[in-house]
């Protein structure tokens with residue numbers, strides 16, 4: 001997910017470009033303003049933490065881009081591409097390292113396990129919004 005700060009700062013194109021150029025396939029995508037209920041479910045694991053209220057307020061504050069991205073090793077690769085949660089600690093070359101300053105405005109979210117990906121995909125997309133297709137470069141990406 002490209003968070004509302006990423007959308008407001010005009011970073012959507014550059015972030016999607018990184019994902020596509022890496023070779024990952026976008027199989028679902030939407031721009032929407034997340035409502036409070038969906039945001040609370042999305043971040044349920046953080047409920048009760050001191051930053052939870054601010055996080056829900058921020059994530060619902062404007063349009064964000066939700067995506068389902070597919071490819072071999074995609075979960076760990078995207079988290080590496082996103083960089084450390086705190087942009088101040090994120091390596092240059094990562095999205096947060098290149099585009100962010102503070103943890104509460106860290107531009108992008110990526111699922112951290114197959115289980116959380118499945119839960120988050122089900123929360124944000126219906127089956128009919130997720131597309132199965134071949135990218136023409138797949139034989140040049142996979143041995």
Ligand code: IDP
Pocket residue numbers: 046051055084085103104105106108109110112
């Ligand atoms: P992640 O996004 O790198 O997986 P998590 O620890 O799962 O990091 O935290 C989810 C999101 O909650 C972070 O991306 C960030 O937006 C926010 N967050 C986490 N810790 C803090 C904090 O200490 N202050 C403010 N926001 C935080």
